[in-house]
Amino acid sequence: MTTPTTDLPSPVAPAERMLILDAIRGFALFGILMMNIEFFQRPIQALMLGFNSEQSGLDYAVAWLSFTFIQGKFYTLFSLLFGLGFIVFIDRARQKGAAATALFRRRLWGLLAIGVVHLLFIWSGDILHLYALVGFLLLLFVNASVKRLFIWSVVLLLTPILLILLATQLLEMAMQVPEEAAKLEAGFAADKEKLLADIARGDLLYATGGYWQLVQWRLYEFQAMYLSPALVLFVPMILGIFLLGAALGRSGILQEPQQHARFFWRLMWLGYAIGLPLTLTWGIYGTDVEMVTASMRNAVLMTCQNFSNLALCLAYLATLVQLYLHKSRLIGWLAPAGRMALSNYLLHSIVFTLLFYGYGFGLYGDLGRAAATFWALLLYGSQLWFSHWWLQRYRYGPMEWLWRSLTYRKRPLFAR
Template sequence: MTSALRPVTPGERIEELDVVRGFALLGVFLMNVEFFGRSVRGIGEGMPPGLTGIDWFASWFVAYFVQGKFWTMFAMLFGMGFAVMLMRAERAERPFLRPYLRRILALAVFGAAHFIFLWSGDILFSYAVAAGGLLVLLYGKWKPIVLALVALIAIAFVPGLGSSAAIAGSLAFISLMALYMRSEKKVFKRIPVFSFLFLLLGTLGALASIALWLVPDGPKDPRVPVTTISGLFLLIAFLSARFHNPVELRPLRLGVALYVLPTLMMIVMGTVQYVSPPDPKDAVATVEARKEKAEKAEQLAEHEQKKREEERVLSSGTYADAVGMRARDFPKRIAEQTGMAVIAIGMFLIGFWFVRSGIMQNVSAHLPLFRKLTMYGLPLGIGLGILGSAIATTHTPGSETDGFLLANALVMLGSLPASLGYMGLVVLALNSRSSLSSVRVLAPAGRMALTNYLLQSVVSTLMFYGYGAGYWGLARSWQVAFVIVVFGLQVAFSHWWLSRFRYGPLEGVWRAFTYRQLGTMRTSSSPSAAPPP
């Protein structure tokens, strides 16, 4: 029998999720604030050159103790929320897929509006795209998946399609992941279908790689990428066959693999580029090489021109100018989400496993696990980032010799263990008997994460953009101080709001769209009138 719709009572909430989400909100703000006073197109270029003193330290601290650690944490929390919603629907015998589709559609609308009307560094739209991929991975029907997989692989290799090919390739990859997660079929009664497909692709890639290296006058640029990718595919084939069971661990293993393996590929390519940079003579040796060099120069010039235009519009233009610029950029943003979505799905799966395994519902029984995450994750993750900073902290666009690709790959590799370490640290603090347990003060901010995330953009654009207070380019140390003050006010506001209302203002809208019901917002109202979370 289907149970009546009802809200989560205070006793049903997992407090650790709310507190960790509040902590992640602070980390994301620390990371994002730089790009309210600097072009968003500069993301991925490292620390701004020319910093000194406390501004250099503030930028370095955020780059290697914060950057990459908190969006991954937020993504894991998103996966945990997915699992909680699924389990509650299963217990109540309620439908899950249609409400969740409405939920991610609403999130996509929030993200698109955030991008166009406030800030082009939005992450919500990326999460919505990734959540759609997660549904395909976990619930897609096999016949459409297989047909789509064949078609998408074919499309991905059609020349001249640009971003469309990238989207097709990413969707094909997600379809392949569904085979690992849900298929028990085997080839030759021994090799899982997923593993066999990657073995086949890896073998074909290895043969192509051998040909590229053996042909004296053949193209040199594809040698390292083709060799690396084919090796990665063969590694995936081996690991997926070796660690296909138990079924319960597949979300965790696939999630880790989706994050770590592409990062390892970046490390290999970055190491080759750093140790053996391309020979300048080769860059102009053939007509094709000269053409490719000219295309790269043109793309770089276009990137720099757009970056200068963004800086001009946001530092001195009107609000209408800013909205128009972002609206023109948004269609391209959609195409760029696919690569990010694959990595985000990996984080969703890790979070999904934390809830499905029962860890987050009974944290006190799993404190030793969180101690290990803290003791090993933080030193490893932060250490890899600091190692990267010793190689390079700043990237010159267009340069292939500054070592930044390798440095950035090390930071990325360390972000996952560091994120898990931070999460473990917060959980341990919350469950301690000391004053550290006061970290629970962050819980209301975490319960209103959507409202607070968007509110950060509202306040920051009014602070830094030309149509606001105009503090574009504010010193990094003052940016950090700004974050601390604003976030402190957000925590206080969240406590005040939730003492009067059940949900944050945008959380209420999100729930209403998800369940197609207007829940009761006031805390004094009957709990039976509102939908579940």
């Protein structure tokens, strides 16, 4: 099939890319790996149990640092960048005379295909498919102003939090009635028993199962995790973060950070002033919070976590902008990894599933959190170097090239 050039502009050339956005994406990649390394040795459903308090010593310390300062913050940062990238993509496509929304839909379908393959055939912790599906809702805001994007972002971020607090309050009121309390407690106990059985089954399969057994199990995990009522609350939060990123993109602040240095300075300090106390509250008191049993204490602590996720995400972003404005070498090291974020993200899963799972080297459960994190740091460091090496020879990462091919229905130049 052939399509007129006006409908399908060329992919973004390396010279057109924004260094600061690539650097932030490379930094977000680091945080995602530091969080995901836990769930290459735990079933993804174990997320519902919260912090793993069975660890001790250095393993506990490393896990706690990740739980407090990384978990939730970097997924939020990645989501923010996705929304910002949506605006950049749409605006650039329009400047080139393209049917921008049709092009973005194809981009999302391509991401969805990559995400589903990753989810079923490599690792069940995939986030790409969810980003793609929620990304279709962004098209409702394709012409929205900065103000409208920001207002909808606030509404979507606050609504699930308020609903959780309200639902928890109603549950606690119901628990005051003995008959209702007995029913609710029995329901919570049954849910937890099923969850623990699923986690035990997942541990066994990941440690000893064959490849096709795990493909079937990942399909089951997908149904259990992503087709649950909790998705009703999770989707608005993702979309809210997308829209906040879109508002930043439409404002042009990150496209011209030199002209907004004071804004980023204030954002950095405000983010840390709000985020650090909240995340320390979460880190100190939230290690026993689980998502199976509802309580107002848990709901309040999770609210602290949600606000700290956003505040520290913005503080981290603003810190990187400050480093960029001061011409830090770190930005130059992070940017190539960010340009190849999709390839690097998928490589994390390939390397660690082969290392840990029964059909690979079978080390599942043998490495403590500290040792596993060391290997994750080693992989990330090698990716920083390799991304430099690769992009000196090729225009795109391999998966970025594939994604662009699916989006533009033509194969962009690969080698330099």
